[in-house]
Amino acid sequence: MTTSANTAKLTLFSVEQLSVAFRRRWQAPFLAVRELTFTIHEDETVALVGESGSGKSVTALAMMGLLPKDSADIPEVSRIVYQGCDLLRYTDEERRRLRGTDMAMIFQEPMTSLNPVFTIGYQIAEVLRLHKGMSAVASKARCIELLDEVGLPEPRRALARYPSQLSGGQQQRAMIAMALACTPRLLIADEPTTALDVTVQKQIVELLKTLKARHRMSILFISHDLALVGELADRIVVMRHGEMREEGSADQIFSSPQNRYTQALLQCRPQLGDVPSRLPVIDDFMVEATPRQTPAAFGGTPFEKGAKRKQGEGKAPPLLEVDRLRKSFFKREGLWRRYEIPAVKEASFTLRRGETLGIVGESGSGKTTLGLTLLRLHQATGGAVHFDGQNILSLSEEAFMTYRRRMQIVFQNPYASLNPRFTVGQSLIEPILLHKMASGRKAATSLAFDWLHRVGLDRDAFDKYPHEFSGGQRQRVALARALAVEPELLICDEPVSALDVSVQAQILNLLKDLQGQLGVSYLFISHDLAVVRYLCDAVMVMRDGEVVEINDVDSLYRHPQSVYTQQLLAAVPRGRGQPA
Amino acid sequence: MRQTHDSSVPETIPEKSGNGFWALAWLRFRDDRVGVVSIIFVAAFFIIVFLSALGAVASDWNKEVGIHDAPPDLWGLLTPVPPPEAMGNAAQRVAQTIKTAQHGEALLPSTVVDPLAETLAQLQGERMEGAFPESRVVDPLAETLRELGAEGMVLSAVEEKNAAKRTSLPFGGDRWGRDVLTKTIKGSQISITVGLSAALLATLLGTLLGALAGYYGGRTDDVLNWAYSVFNAIPYLLLILAVAAVLQQRGVMTVILILGLTGWTGVFRLIRAEYLKHRGREYVQAARAFGVPDRRILFLHILPNVSHVALVKVSLLAVGFIKAEVILSFLGFGVAVDEVSWGSMLNDAYQELILGRWWELAAAGGAMALFVTVFSLLTDAMRDALDPKIRETS
Numbered sequence: 011m012t013t014s015a016n017t018a019k020l021t022l023f024s025v026e027q028l029s030v031a032f033r034r035r036w037q038a039p040f041l042a043v044r045e046l047t048f049t050i051h052e053d054e055t056v057a058l059v060g061e062s063g064s065g066k067s068v069t070a071l072a073m074m075g076l077l078p079k080d081s082a083d084i085p086e087v088s089r090i091v092y093q094g095c096d097l098l099r100y101t102d103e104e105r106r107r108l109r110g111t112d113m114a115m116i117f118q119e120p121m122t123s124l125n126p127v128f129t130i131g132y133q134i135a136e137v138l139r140l141h142k143g144m145s146a147v148a149s150k151a152r153c154i155e156l157l158d159e160v161g162l163p164e165p166r167r168a169l170a171r172y173p174s175q176l177s178g179g180q181q182q183r184a185m186i187a188m189a190l191a192c193t194p195r196l197l198i199a200d201e202p203t204t205a206l207d208v209t210v211q212k213q214i215v216e217l218l219k220t221l222k223a224r225h226r227m228s229i230l231f232i233s234h235d236l237a238l239v240g241e242l243a244d245r246i247v248v249m250r251h252g253e254m255r256e257e258g259s260a261d262q263i264f265s266s267p268q269n270r271y272t273q274a275l276l277q278c279r280p281q282l283g284d285v286p287s288r289l290p291v292i293d294d295f296m297v298e299a300t301p302r303q304t305p306a307a308f309g310g311t312p313f314e315k316g317a318k319r320k321q322g323e324g325k326a327p328p329l330l331e332v333d334r335l336r337k338s339f340f341k342r343e344g345l346w347r348r349y350e351i352p353a354v355k356e357a358s359f360t361l362r363r364g365e366t367l368g369i370v371g372e373s374g375s376g377k378t379t380l381g382l383t384l385l386r387l388h389q390a391t392g393g394a395v396h397f398d399g400q401n402i403l404s405l406s407e408e409a410f411m412t413y414r415r416r417m418q419i420v421f422q423n424p425y426a427s428l429n430p431r432f433t434v435g436q437s438l439i440e441p442i443l444l445h446k447m448a449s450g451r452k453a454a455t456s457l458a459f460d461w462l463h464r465v466g467l468d469r470d471a472f473d474k475y476p477h478e479f480s481g482g483q484r485q486r487v488a489l490a491r492a493l494a495v496e497p498e499l500l501i502c503d504e505p506v507s508a509l510d511v512s513v514q515a516q517i518l519n520l521l522k523d524l525q526g527q528l529g530v531s532y533l534f535i536s537h538d539l540a541v542v543r544y545l546c547d548a549v550m551v552m553r554d555g556e557v558v559e560i561n562d563v564d565s566l567y568r569h570p571q572s573v574y575t576q577q578l579l580a581a582v583p584r585g586r587g588q589p590a
Numbered sequence: 591m592r593q594t595h596d597s598s599v600p601e602t603i604p605e606k607s608g609n610g611f612w613a614l615a616w617l618r619f620r621d622d623r624v625g626v627v628s629i630i631f632v633a634a635f636f637i638i639v640f641l642s643a644l645g646a647v648a649s650d651w652n653k654e655v656g657i658h659d660a661p662p663d664l665w666g667l668l669t670p671v672p673p674p675e676a677m678g679n680a681a682q683r684v685a686q687t688i689k690t691a692q693h694g695e696a697l698l699p700s701t702v703v704d705p706l707a708e709t710l711a712q713l714q715g716e717r718m719e720g721a722f723p724e725s726r727v728v729d730p731l732a733e734t735l736r737e738l739g740a741e742g743m744v745l746s747a748v749e750e751k752n753a754a755k756r757t758s759l760p761f762g763g764d765r766w767g768r769d770v771l772t773k774t775i776k777g778s779q780i781s782i783t784v785g786l787s788a789a790l791l792a793t794l795l796g797t798l799l800g801a802l803a804g805y806y807g808g809r810t811d812d813v814l815n816w817a818y819s820v821f822n823a824i825p826y827l828l829l830i831l832a833v834a835a836v837l838q839q840r841g842v843m844t845v846i847l848i849l850g851l852t853g854w855t856g857v858f859r860l861i862r863a864e865y866l867k868h869r870g871r872e873y874v875q876a877a878r879a880f881g882v883p884d885r886r887i888l889f890l891h892i893l894p895n896v897s898h899v900a901l902v903k904v905s906l907l908a909v910g911f912i913k914a915e916v917i918l919s920f921l922g923f924g925v926a927v928d929e930v931s932w933g934s935m936l937n938d939a940y941q942e943l944i945l946g947r948w949w950e951l952a953a954a955g956g957a958m959a960l961f962v963t964v965f966s967l968l969t970d971a972m973r974d975a976l977d978p979k980i981r982e983t984s
Contacts, residue, residue, distance in 0.1 A: 429877075491876070
């Protein structure tokens with residue numbers, strides 16, 4: 011394993027043969043990390059990259075000494091060496107003293123890692139008082155200094171704020187300030203930007219880079235996003251199933267990845283720059299992976315590159331015409347007064363049959379509300395929605411019933427979109443029977459089997475409950491359920507955002523295949539510009555409930571008209587060696 | 591925004607599927623040792639309650655089978671303490687009577703002889719022959735003698751009866767010599783029936799209203815919340831008095847109605863909050879997007895997901911209502927005087943406790959504690975078994 015320029019630097023941390031096993035009831039222990047060895051040098055950013063279940067967070071927790079004592083076992087041979095001492099031999103008290111002063115950690119969800127009932131100032135001052143024994147006055151001054159350093163506006167006033175009064179990005183800044191309070195030698199950042207919007211993500215990454223340069227500290231950056239990691243890491247460790255797959259300098263990983271899994275990770279993520287007709291999936295690279303039914307079985311060659319955009323599709327008849335659609339929420343204040351919170355302000359667009367329109371925006375832009383309003387799951391405040399020529403907003407609930415079949419939705423979170431108390435079969439059969447897609451329970455069951463097969467699931471999925479499936483499998487079930495009533499329009503509300511990159515690729519390919527087979531139109535809601543570019547024919551950019559820009563996909567990505575679209579595109583992490 | 595890439599819960603090993611929901615629930619339940627033990631106890635309680643309701647056991651709970659305050663002997667396991675010696679004690683007197691009767695020195699002769707009888711008979715004969723044939727001779731002693739005779743017979747009957755009474759009983763006797771064991775069984779029947787029925791009624795009402803308020807929101811929610819506030823604003827006891835006054839009769843049904851109609855508010859609040867939460871969940875949105883009818887969404891989609899709340903609440907309410915029944919009995923709105931419940935037993939017993947008679951309190955309290963404990967454990971185990979997700983987290 012090469013470490014190129016960093017060999018001259020001193021080793022700060024070294025993890026040697028780290029294994030972590032979790033004890034389980036009725037089952038053999040689960041090996042979360044297997045014999046992992048890597049080093050972190052001084053003034054270096056090392057990235058741990060892997061999908062969920064790869065053991066990257068467990069590694070971080072083991073380094074911090076935060077693993078649950080009663081269920082996690084670390085064997086004798088494992089060592090975590092810091093300043094010549096093996097931290098695993100330290101007592102709890104000694105490790106506690108190291109946390110905060112020598113090593114600090116920030117987490118994925120700033121909202122849940124800050125205590126909601128204390129002010130930001132109190133929480134940072136607590137660290138200072140505990141570790142440095144600072145007085146109240148001194149710690150307050152230092153707090154202001156820290157908050158200023160992490161770029162929180164008006165640090166003096168921010169001291170008295172509660173976490174809920176800050177935005178997600180500001181909360182993460184406050185978290186970073188807290189981690190920096192005692193100027194640690196190592197900062198562990200566990201997916202610090204995954205819960206944030208792209209533009210905010212970029213700011214946080216920039217902040218981390220600046221802070222690292224200023225304090226000459228090391229950062230262990232944990233992420234599932236290889237492209238993001240490429241923006242700031244010096245060295246990258248790729249993990250899968252608890253094992254290290256590859257270690258190398260960032261440049262080397264991006265330019266000449268040695269391991270097949272690394273290659274797969276780099277390939278299966280849609281890029282802004284070039285649009286393949288299909289995304290390669292991990293299985294295409296992994297020989298050792300168990301052969302299972304991939305969407306490739308439905309046709310389509312995995313590596314066929316180059317734009318295969320359908321030409322002349324503009325002639326297809328419009329399916330959905332939205333005219334100045336408005337949706338506001340009303341909040342009651344006092345007894346009589348209500349004030350309006352507009353979520354969607356005057357959205358107008360057209361979607362043609364068999365096409366895909368992407369709706370892009372950051373959180374709070376109203377894109378999800380727009381989708382739900384189109385399906386009349388929210389009541390529209392104004393405007394008109396014509397589906398196949400019929401204004402569906404003026405229909406009675408009974409008359410709208412047929413349109414409920416013709417318009418369907420797939421949600422972001424496959425963990426929440428299936429009823430946990432229904433088997434997959436029950437979930438599938440209900441809409442089939444409701445919309446009389448099959449006569450009788452027997453016919454409905456065979457139709458359900460049919461759809462399970464089409465989305466690439468086995469027959470025995472029918473009797474299982476949602477929690478027995480992985481995220482990707484659940485999303486397949488949700489897709490089967492929505493498509494089983496043969497809709498003409500499918501609204502996909504961030505269908506791949508909760509999934510690992512490799513699974514994302516599978517689902518995106520499946521969506522594309524099914525569109526080819528069924529001719530269904532997609533309204534694809536996403537915050538991920540690369541994914542949208544891969545899948546959509548046209549894109550609409552939304553911000554604060556307003557449509558900022560709407561254009562054909564190639565034109566929009568090549569020549570973004572509005573400043574906001576330009577900002578969004580600029581914020582997408584590109585990794586290294588990718589065209590900007 | 592993006593969801594957490596939650597780390598490292600390994601794929602659960604899929605159990606043999608195709609068994610159906612209830613079969614799987616039973617398999618999960620069987621693994622729970624506490625659950626199995628508690629269901630045995632609860633079943634035993636229910637069998638006793640059932641038999642008692644049919645009149646097969648404890649139908650003669652009101653009979654005075656022992657001497658008053660007979661001490662417990664637990665079928666000979668305990669050496670019963672002799673009843674305390676006290677002057678003017680009815681038991682003493684009865685014992686004395688029995689003793690004297692045995693020694694042949696009866697307090698009263700068993701047959702009463704009228705000393706005037708002969709004279710009067712003579713007079714009667716003279717009158718019949720004489721001038722006033724219509725007049726009758728009245729025996730001035732007859733009334734007294736009749737009374738004396740009757741009293742003698744009653745007393746002898748009492749003696750006979752008392753002689754047959756037992757001086758100790760398995761669980762002891764109460765003030766009137768009634769068997770505490772049968773009383774406890776009969777009391778269990780009434781109390782468990784009252785507690786469970788009222789808890790079911792309250793939970794049913796609370797769940798229904800809570801579901802409507804939480805799912806529909808808006809006006810429906812406003813109206814139901816208003817009703818909730820009104821019910822909660824009136825002091826509980828006043829409300830009970832009001833309902834009792836409207837129903838105008840005492841008895842088990844009345845107590846069930848009183849408790850059920852006043853106890854739904856807590857359930858309402860909880861279930862409403864759950865429905866509020868679930869209404870926005872994506873699986874409900876998905877069902878709505880398919881046009882699934884509201885009643886299906888309310889009771890088929892959401893209810894199973896919130897039923898654990900209702901289940902836990904039923905057990906808590908049952909426990910609470912069993913206690914509330916005590917208060918009601920104390921206030922005179924409980925079960926009627928010719929019925930017995932744990933509440934009325936405790937009510938009787940607490941006055942006796944100062945005299946050292948602990949057995950009625952122990953029996954009623956013990957039965958209540960045992961039932962409440964096993965019932966709570968059972969509902970806990972049931973909740974775990976009915977949740978298909980729980981296996982993953984354990």
